[in-house]
Structure formats: C-alpha cells, structure tokens
Amino acid sequence: MSRVLIIGAGGVGGVVTHKCAQVPEVFSEITLASRTLSKCEAIRDQISRPIDVAQVDADDPKQVVALINKVKPKLLINVALPYQDLPIMDACLETGLDYLDTANYEPPDVAKFEYKWQWAYHDHFKQKGIMALLGCGFDPGVTNIFTAYAQKEHFDEIHYVDILDCNAGDHGHAFATNFNPEINIREITQRGKYWENGKWKEIDPMSVSMDFDFPECGVKRAYLLYHEELESLVKHIKGLKRIRFWMTFGESYLTHLRVLQNVGMTRIDPVMYEGREIIPIQFLKTLLPDPASLAPGYKGKTCIGCLIEGVKDGKPKKIFVYNVCDHAECYREVKAQAISYTTGVPAMIGGIMMLTGAWRGDGVFNVEQFDPSPFMDRLNKHGLPWHVQEM
Numbered sequence: 001m002s003r004v005l006i007i008g009a010g011g012v013g014g015v016v017t018h019k020c021a022q023v024p025e026v027f028s029e030i031t032l033a034s035r036t037l038s039k040c041e042a043i044r045d046q047i048s049r050p051i052d053v054a055q056v057d058a059d060d061p062k063q064v065v066a067l068i069n070k071v072k073p074k075l076l077i078n079v080a081l082p083y084q085d086l087p088i089m090d091a092c093l094e095t096g097l098d099y100l101d102t103a104n105y106e107p108p109d110v111a112k113f114e115y116k117w118q119w120a121y122h123d124h125f126k127q128k129g130i131m132a133l134l135g136c137g138f139d140p141g142v143t144n145i146f147t148a149y150a151q152k153e154h155f156d157e158i159h160y161v162d163i164l165d166c167n168a169g170d171h172g173h174a175f176a177t178n179f180n181p182e183i184n185i186r187e188i189t190q191r192g193k194y195w196e197n198g199k200w201k202e203i204d205p206m207s208v209s210m211d212f213d214f215p216e217c218g219v220k221r222a223y224l225l226y227h228e229e230l231e232s233l234v235k236h237i238k239g240l241k242r243i244r245f246w247m248t249f250g251e252s253y254l255t256h257l258r259v260l261q262n263v264g265m266t267r268i269d270p271v272m273y274e275g276r277e278i279i280p281i282q283f284l285k286t287l288l289p290d291p292a293s294l295a296p297g298y299k300g301k302t303c304i305g306c307l308i309e310g311v312k313d314g315k316p317k318k319i320f321v322y323n324v325c326d327h328a329e330c331y332r333e334v335k336a337q338a339i340s341y342t343t344g345v346p347a348m349i350g351g352i353m354m355l356t357g358a359w360r361g362d363g364v365f366n367v368e369q370f371d372p373s374p375f376m377d378r379l380n381k382h383g384l385p386w387h388v389q390e391m
C-alpha cells in the first residue's frame with residue numbers, strides 16, 4: 001500500500017491528483033492538502049475514487065510534520081509554491097519521508113531561483129536514507145529527461161542544447177499567466193542568463209529572441225530566459241559547450257507586461273498603501289485569473305522540446321525531442337489546461353519511479369541523474385507522447 005500526500009491544490013495539484021487516481025496499483029491511497037481546504041474539496045469532487053483532503057499551511061514545518069504523522073504517506077509530492085520547498089523538505093527530514101517537487105526554492109524577497117538551497121540538503125537526506133527528486137515537472141523535468149535520453153540513445157557527446165517552450169494556445173483573456181502569476185512574472189522579469197564555454201552570460205530581460213518553427217504550432221518568436229534546469233544540466237551533462245532556454249510570448253502579453261512593469265505593479269518589495277504594507281505583485285495576483293480557471297474554453301496547443309546538437313559516431317547530428325499537448329483535450333480528461341497538465345503528469349510519473357523503486361537513491365537528485373528510459377515509456381502511456389525529429 002502506497003499512500004501519497006500531495007500538497008498544493010492549484011492548477012498543477014489538480015492534475016497530479018487526477019493522474020495519481022488513474023494509477024491505483026501504485027497510488028493506493030491519496031491525500032490532497034493545501035492552504036485552502038475548499039480547493040482540495042473541489043478537486044476531490046471531480047474524481048470518482050475516494051480522495052482524502054486536509055488543510056495545511058506549508059510555510060510552517062510543524063504543521064506539515066503533524067499532517068505527515070497523521071496521514072503516514074510513503075511519498076510527498078509538493079506542488080504548492082517554490083517558497084514552501086524548504087519548510088516541506090524540513091518536515092520530510094524530520095519524519096523520514098521521500099520528497100518530490102516541480103520548481104526550485106526561491107526566497108520571497110529576492111527573485112532568484114537556484115538549486116543551492118535544496119542541494120545543501122543532500123547529506124542530510126542521505127544520512128536519513130531518504131530521497132528527494134527535484135524539478136520533476138515539464139521544464140524543469142521532462143526537458144532534463146529528454147536531454148538525458150538524447151545522451152543515452154542519440155549522441156556520443158552533446159555540445160549544444162536549446163530548450164524551447166511554446167504555448168500557442170488562446171485562453172481568451174487580455175492578460176493572464178498559465179501558472180502562478182507571482183512566480184511566473186518574477187521568472188520573466190529577471191535578467192536572462194545562459195551558459196557558454198564554461199561561463200554564465202547575462203542579458204537584459206527579453207532582449208534576445210529568435211523565430212522557431214514549432215511542430216503543430218507554427219513559427220513563433222521565442223525569448224531567451226534563465227530557467228532552472230540550465231543549472232543542473234550544466235552540472236550533469238558532460239561535454240556541453242552551450243545551453244539556453246527560450247519561451248514564446250505574444251505581442252499583447254509583452255505589451256501588458258511592459259506596462260505593468262513601468263507602473264510598478266510587478267515590484268516584489270513592500271509599498272505603503274492606506275497605512276499598510278502591500279507587495280504590488282501579490283496585489284496584482286489577486287486581480288489576475290487563477291491559472292486553473294483558464295482551463296474551460298482554452299484552445300490550441302503547446303509544444304515543448306529540446307533542440308540538441310552534438311556528435312554520433314564521429315559525425316555531427318542534430319535532433320529535436322518534443323511533446324505537443326492540446327489544451328482542450330487536457331480539459332476533457334482532467335479539467336485542466338495544458339501548462340498544468342504538462343507539469344502534473346511528470347510529477348505523477350516521478351512518483352511512480354520513486355514508489356516502484358525504478359529510480360532510487362539516498363540524497364537529493366535532479367531527474368537527469370537517473371535512467372531516462374522507464375520515464376520516457378511512462379510519458380507515452382500517461383498522456384504526454386514524445387517525438388524525435390532529425391534536423
């Protein structure tokens with residue numbers, strides 16, 4: 001019997017819960033907990049299998065410890081926000097529980113995400129004989145696994161990786177973010193960064209772009225951003241000369257973002273408003289659509305993949321490994337849009353890898369450190385089929 005405890009009942013949490021419920025042979029019992037109990041109940045009511053729900057403030061490790069002791073899970077899947085990563089990891093350490101997440105820790109007062117805080121837990125997890133799997137969504141997550149798969153099956157040496165994330169969907173709102181608005185806007189408005197010839201290079205936000213012809217989505221303009229999988233792939237893929245991350249944005253999205261930035265609405269420092277402190281980006285979040293609410297009526301597709309160049313048998317080789325996901329199909333299956341779906345399905349598959357022992361280790365790991373093959377098989381089985389295009 002393997003009970004899983006899922007923390008976070010947002011867009012991604014809904015998908016993880018639905019998908020775990022589809023695999024009862026691994027996830028024999030499910031508890032979904034979050035800050036707002038009614039959100040857990042709404043997800044529970046969409047699913048025909050019984051799901052337990054609970055309220056927890058995951059900023060407080062004591063509350064998470066008490067919940068773990070009550071529920072007694074075999075694995076905790078954290079799909080709350082990156083701010084909760086460390087308190088939840090502390091609770092897992094205290095109770096001896098395996099841990100999985102999809103986004104790396106960032107401190108609330110600095111828009112800076114790095115693995116250093118979570119990698120620092122490696123020895124503690126190792127000593128305790130438990131495992132943490134970091135960044136097991138799509139990007140990071142599947143993009144790391146695509147790279148590890150290319151390394152295993154297609155290349156003797158990988159030299160260049162461009163991770164390309166395209167959302168060609170239309171949700172009908174003038175401006176909305178596809179996952180948590182605060183986390184999303186912090187990510188996009190910070191300086192861009194990529195790695196080349198052994199060094200990190202910084203650029204102004206959104207100052208470098210290129211057009212790319214995405215399968216089933218067409219030619220779209222993609223902008224160079226810093227993204228967390230770059231940090232772990234630089235560490236784990238040997239022989240790399242350059243790695244970059246690109247994401248597509250429409251003109252209207254960029255115009256809205258520019259205006260919001262210009263008027264100060266994306267600031268993460270407190271300002272005084274009518275005698276009390278507010279943080280503009282948090283206020284903005286309350287005005288923007290909840291990412292989960294975008295799902296009904298969302299049309300179009302996403303295409304996320306890795307363009308990889310290197311050498312095989314002494315000859316140059318270039319491939320694009322990718323997945324295409326359809327917003328409306330995701331809604332039909334699990335009442336979610338494709339961004340939540342492409343994040344939640346890999347988190348569920350990571351859970352299968354850990355609970356079945358297909359991936360095992362004591363300590364803190366990134367997904368590319370394990371054999372990609374069983375994960376790649378599961379992607380095809382659980383709704384995220386992938387393709388390889390020789391370029």
Ligand code: NDP
Nearest residue numbers: 009010011012035036058059080103137138139140179180
């Ligand atoms: P949402 O904002 O929709 O959901 C976040 C959920 O976490 C909400 O239910 C929220 O509760 C809950 N939460 C927030 N703070 C706490 C707390 N202190 N204690 C307990 N629960 C809390 O975000 P998404 O579902 O879109 O994203 C979830 C995670 O997935 C994020 O970390 C995001 O960065 C990551 N992600 C990863 C991707 C990848 O490919 N790797 C892609 C997209 C997202 P409440 O309802 O009360 O606010």
